Amino acid sequence: QVQLQESGPGLVKPSETLSLTCTVSGGSISNYYWSWIRQPAGKELEWIGRFHTSGSTNYNPSLKSRVTMSVDTSKDHFSLKLSSVTAADTAVYYCARTQPSNYAGGAFDIWGHGTMVTVSS
Amino acid sequence: SYVLTQPPSVSVAPGQTARITCGGNNIGSKSVHWYQQKPGQAPVLVVYDDSDRPSGIPERFSGSNSGNTATLTISRVEAGDEADYYCQVWDTSSDHYVFGTGTKVTVL
Numbered sequence: 465q466v467q468l469q470e471s472g473p474g475l476v477k478p479s480e481t482l483s484l485t486c487t488v489s490g491g492s493i494s495n496y497y498w499s500w501i502r503q504p505a506g507k508e509l510e511w512i513g514r515f516h517t518s519g520s521t522n523y524n525p526s527l528k529s530r531v532t533m534s535v536d537t538s539k540d541h542f543s544l545k546l547s548s549v550t551a552a553d554t555a556v557y558y559c560a561r562t563q564p565s566n567y568a569g570g571a572f573d574i575w576g577h578g579t580m581v582t583v584s585s
Numbered sequence: 586s587y588v589l590t591q592p593p594s595v596s597v598a599p600g601q602t603a604r605i606t607c608g609g610n611n612i613g614s615k616s617v618h619w620y621q622q623k624p625g626q627a628p629v630l631v632v633y634d635d636s637d638r639p640s641g642i643p644e645r646f647s648g649s650n651s652g653n654t655a656t657l658t659i660s661r662v663e664a665g666d667e668a669d670y671y672c673q674v675w676d677t678s679s680d681h682y683v684f685g686t687g688t689k690v691t692v693l
Contacts, residue, residue: 508684508685508686508687509622509671509684511681511682511683514682522681524681525586525679525681558628563630567616568680569674569675569682571633572618572620572628572630573630575628577627578627
């Protein structure tokens with residue numbers, strides 16, 4: 465059974481770079497789309513971006529200029545970097561897997577538990 | 586950008602039917618996914634591709650999609666169905682996912 469676990473600093477200073485890792489266990493990271501999603505307290509879900517292990521990426525246009533995603537298939541984990549953070553980036557961050565589908569927008573069938581990141585000096 | 590609008594809240598008595606709408610321009614031409622999120626937990630997929638259910642999701646959860654509105658229907662509502670529900674689509678015009686505004690379902 466595939467499981468995802470987010471990890472990273474819980475506190476980031478304004479203007480610095482937020483860095484998170486999602487570790488995949490119980491299955492392979494290869495040949496799937498993997499996404500990052502965030503949720504400020506009491507607010508809706510916001511999709512940040514995704515990548516495929518083949519190299520394809522897509523980002524939320526509102527965050528694209530600040531987002532970098534990478535993968536380490538040998539270690540079965542992938543990462544998110546969000547630069548120049550502000551208090552508005554404070555949220556619970558989730559990683560998720562897209563289930564296989566024959567079109568671009570498949571559903572997220574497996575989610576991590578989420579990790580809280582606070583941006584504050 | 587593409588916008589998905591949901592009612593902020595829906596209240597339903599146990600045993601009755603809850604219907605949660607997700608409005609978007611010509612959403613009927615897109616595949617809609619629905620997630621259930623309980624407090625302090627990650628979202629869980631309950632319906633995908635408009636009306637399919639993942640393994641383990643009760644048949645009480647069903648979905649439909651036509652025109653400008655997609656609907657998640659929860660039949661024979663139970664106390665354990667109390668949660669926030671989000672719809673989601675892939676916006677082909679800008680190649681990114683969009684989530685709905687979310688609906689809090691309260692079981693009276």
